[in-house]
Amino acid sequence: MQPPPRKVKESQQMKVVFSEQLNKLQTKQHLDTELLEEIRSFSKHRTSIEKEYGQVSKHDLF
Numbered sequence: 001m002q003p004p005p006r007k008v009k010e011s012q013q014m015k016v017v018f019s020e021q022l023n024k025l026q027t028k029q030h031l032d033t034e035l036l037e038e039i040r041s042f043s044k045h046r047t048s049i050e051k052e053y054g055q056v057s058k059h060d061l062f
Helices: 006-061
Strands: none
16 A cells, blocks of 8 residues: 555645644733733723822822
């Protein structure tokens, strides 16, 4: 019996490559999502501090 054609090996190699690429993209997406959440949290906190500062400054003027 002859071994299967070489294309089968190439096809399996491509599946492995695509799987690795997909994993890398999913990891990148997860990290990007975490970064955006950190930016959102920072922005909310900063806004809260600026709002509080604005209220204190307003009371000091009068």
